[in-house]
Amino acid sequence: MTGPRLTPLAQSLPASVPFVGPETQERARGRPFRARLGANESLFGPSPKAIAAMQQAAAEAWKYGDAQNHDLRAVLAADLGVPPETIMVGEGIDGLLGYLVRLLVAPGDAVVTSEGAYPTFNYHVAGFGGVLHKVPFAGDHEDPEALIAKAAETGAKIVYLSNPDNPMGTWHDAGRVQAMIDAVPPGTLLMLDEAYIEFAPEGTAPPLDPADPRVIRMRTFSKAQGLAGARVGYAIGAAPLIEAFHKIRNHFGMCRVSQAGALAAWGDKEWLAHVQGEVARGRQEIARIARANGLTPLPSATNFVTIDCGGDGALARRVLEELTARDVFVRMPGVAPLDRCVRVSVGDAQALAVLAEELPAALAAARG
Structure with a gap:
């Protein structure tokens, strides 16, 4: 051959x-x-400050980006009130989803999502041999209770929920999302995609609790910060899970220009x-x-x-x-x-x- x-x-x-x-x-x-x-x-x-920072950083594009994403993680942690070791920066939510699935899903493992939810997550699950189990939307909303029931039924490694939701734009309040976190079956991880959280009403996101091993939350600079072309996302989760990303992630996946742009964008409230x-x-x-x-x-x-x-x-x-x-x-x-x-x-x-x-x-x- x-x-x-x-x-x-x-x-x-x-x-x-x-x-x-x-x-x-x-x-x-x-x-x-x-x-x-x-x-x-x-x-x-993007913020004009982010554009200026990226223009300045372009002159140093001959350097690899900081493999630890130290400065960005430190600022995110300080503003969000969580330890830096509970934050992972990566190449947008898409890149982080791929790493998470690689960490948790072996061929044949069950994964639960909603029928019609974000297809890139499904793409990663298929790429690592996972078996997708889907539940329908309920009244144009993702159905937390049905997702949890399906995860319990299948023994799913991951159950995916976006809040607010893509593609319908709908959302659940913090109480219902927290109830879903509290109901996650043993051995299952809730992947909570919060890409649009900056546009949602107050009271949509439950308080951050990075000590909780049942959930990992992912957010992005692609939407509200206008850096979709720079590919910057971050995950907030329990320190042991975040530490595990270092086993398999692309350590030089983030470029210096993107890091500088994200840092400046975050500071421009x-x-x-x-x-x-x-x-x-x-x-x-x-x-x-x-x-x-x-x-x-x-x-x-x-x-x-x-x-x-x-x-x-x-x-x-x-x-x-x-x-x-x-x-x-x-x-x-x-x-x-x-x-x-x-x-x-x-x-x-x-x-x-x-x-x-x-x-x-x-x-x-x-x-x-």
């Missing part, structure tokens, strides 16, 4: 990407989008408040546009609004395709009944004006 000898697991997997990026679509279409409203990025950009205000206004504008076209916006605690198109998945898919044809990039949930909706990221006034301009014609074509 010549050539690389893939493992049986790798041979069994399809070559796939959980999300087809807008750049890939633009190359296929032969032209750019006028409104980039599908990836839940911050169209308001005024910019964070500015972005939070713009997102709140943008959600209201997307909801107004939806209602003006006879559609129903779902309540959102994120930087996107999920819009019920009033039909089934086939109708929503046509709406998405017609918006794409009109140079508006949006996405949609992948499974019924969530797929009756399209998901629109909050954008600036110019991008939302394009959405308002093109949605009526897209709806007419999709229905017609």
Whole structure:
């Protein structure tokens, strides 16, 4: 035999990407989008202080980044009121999810998530041979009680919950999430994805308790801090679990430019408040546009609004395709009944004006 000898697991997997990026679509279409409203990025950009810090750090890009992420971990720990040894910094939540699954999931191990929840987590589970068990959403919300019941039934190594949720934008209050933590079965870890927590109402996140071995919480600089292209995320968990990441993580996975940008972004609370205000206004504008076209916006605690198109998945898919044809990039949930909706990221006034301009014609074509 010549050539690389893939493992049986790798041979069994399809070559796939959980999300087809807008750049890939633009190359296929032969032209750019006028409104980039599908990836839940911050169209308001990073803090100017973060940009300046990254520009300065670029001159030292010949150096490897600090393998310990010491300065960023220290600042996060001080502000969050937790010990530095309970924080792990990595290449966005996606990278940290991959490390966590590698640590805990062997071929055949059970993992529980919601049908229609974040597909990149599922991608990592498949990549390490885990067996996914899924429960349906309940009323456009993830169902904590059903997730816990399924974890107990299957003996799951990990149970995944996002709060606030992607792709629906819904959320549970801190009490219900804490009740889920308290109900985690022995031997199971709750993976609590809080990527959108900066946009959620007060009282959405339970108090941090890094001594609790039943839960690990992951947050990101990709959303509120506007650093999606820099790939910076962090996990908060019990010290023994965080220490275990050092067994398998890419120690030089973080670049100096990203580290500098994240450190400056974290310190600029005024910019964070500015972005939070713009997102709140943008959600209201997307909801107004939806209602003006006879559609129903779902309540959102994120930087996107999920819009019920009033039909089934086939109708929503046509709406998405017609918006794409009109140079508006949006996405949609992948499974019924969530797929009756399209998901629109909050954008600036110019991008939302394009959405308002093109949605009526897209709806007419999709229905017609």
